[in-house]
Amino acid sequence: MPLRCLSGLVSIGFQANGTDWMSFVRQLADPLKGTFMKLSVALLVASTTALLSSGAYAGAAEDIIAKEKCSKCHTATTTKKGPSWASLAEKYKGDAGAEAKLVEVLKTGGKDDHNVIKASDADLKAIVQIVLSSK
Numbered sequence: 001m002p003l004r005c006l007s008g009l010v011s012i013g014f015q016a017n018g019t020d021w022m023s024f025v026r027q028l029a030d031p032l033k034g035t036f037m038k039l040s041v042a043l044l045v046a047s048t049t050a051l052l053s054s055g056a057y058a059g060a061a062e063d064i065i066a067k068e069k070c071s072k073c074h075t076a077t078t079t080k081k082g083p084s085w086a087s088l089a090e091k092y093k094g095d096a097g098a099e100a101k102l103v104e105v106l107k108t109g110g111k112d113d114h115n116v117i118k119a120s121d122a123d124l125k126a127i128v129q130i131v132l133s134s135k
Contacts (some may be wrong), residue, residue, distance in 0.1 A: 061126035064119050076134050082114070085134035092132060102128040 065071075073082035083091075092098035103124045104110070106117040117124065 085131045089134045
């Protein structure tokens with residue numbers, strides 16, 4: 001209730017001056033109108049660009065994962081034919097040699113029946129980093 005009274009007093013004060021509340025607000029906002037419009041347009045363009053380009057620029061590692069159909073045997077969180085990426089991340093947590101071990105498995109197929117992934121060492125390391133960062 002006190003806020004309503006204060007609002008009423010402010011309105012009465014403006015009416016006594018010969019102006020109304022909305023005219024006062026319009027006068028305050030008018031010089032800033034162009035700035036807000038430019039900022040709004042810039043934010044709209046930036047967010048649209050980010051939204052449209054996010055899927056178009058998947059990294060090489062993601063492309064290889066899709067091309068090699070890793071999801072046939074692995075998922076991010078559940079075990080299928082192969083272990084989930086999250087379980088691999090947990091297994092190798094704190095292991096300084098984890099990246100090298102997993103890159104070797106991808107290169108050679110390992111002792112289990114893992115597919116050999118033909119890619120550069122940098123791409124294989126990027127794939128391993130995706131796996132090890134899974135939660």
